[in-house]
Amino acid sequence: MHGPQPQGPFGPPGAPAPPPQNEAGRLVARIQGKVKAAVLGVMFGVPLTAGGLHFGLTEKPTGFLAALIGAALLAAGVLGFARIRVLRSRLRALLPEAQRSPVAHLPSARRAATLAGYLNGLLVLLGFGGTGWLLFMGASWGAYGNSFGFGALTMGAVLPFGLGLAAARTIPDLLRVVPAGARIGQAMYGVFLTVATPMVVKSDGLLPKLVGGGIALVSLGAIALLGRCFRQMGGQARGRQTAGPQPQPGPRPGVGTPPPAGPPGAPQPYGAPAGAPAPYGP
Structure with a gap:
């Protein structure tokens, strides 16, 4: 006879393997x-x-x-x-946040998606506007007459241009009430906030400080509004529902369980004493 075989972490040998739960983690x-x-x-x-x-x-x-x-x-x-x-x-x-929200039919969710679309549209304008401003200011900086300066200028102009393109690609998803578009917009506004902070702290002139401060205020406000839009579109509720298996409530005491037995010879708490005739016949 064969001895008992060790069981694996997911059940006895021969049991069907569970579906891969970390597929999203591997993709990330x-x-x-x-x-x-x-x-x-x-x-x-x-x-x-x-x-x-x-x-x-x-x-x-x-x-x-x-x-x-x-x-x-x-x-x-x-x-x-x-x-x-x-x-x-x-x-x-x-990811459930990257799919159409189940509350997309609600007016509040559609209004939140529209507001998030406008905010990400503003992000597109900031990205393309930053690219144009850098290319325009490159003439006064002398970047076009220097090969190294021209290379640095093009590298700096590519960054806001890429952010603008990425923000523009989230607008169709937001029109479909997909909560992930709001999260992407928050991350991009965080990049602009990171760029604007040194402009306020380290710039010498008044105009760069004002421009950096304006971009920082707009970014902070947009991050807060996009977070609220994400919640109203149902993204946070769906994340809680798919966070993992919910614990099942245990049996209530006294329901479906026999009463505790006392010591031998002691009277039973319910019914007739042990050995006594039954109250309804033999």
């Missing part, structure tokens, strides 16, 4: 790893391409070699973002 880890490589490719590829072309056209042909290296890095970064988009589409199917 893969996305994070690819985001780092894609961002580095774009951040180094854009200035190398722009600065190398500028240097090759104005100084020496060796600048074209740097432009080729930068173009390869930029292509790798763009390809990485394309793969990230595929992984994010798979992640949205697993």
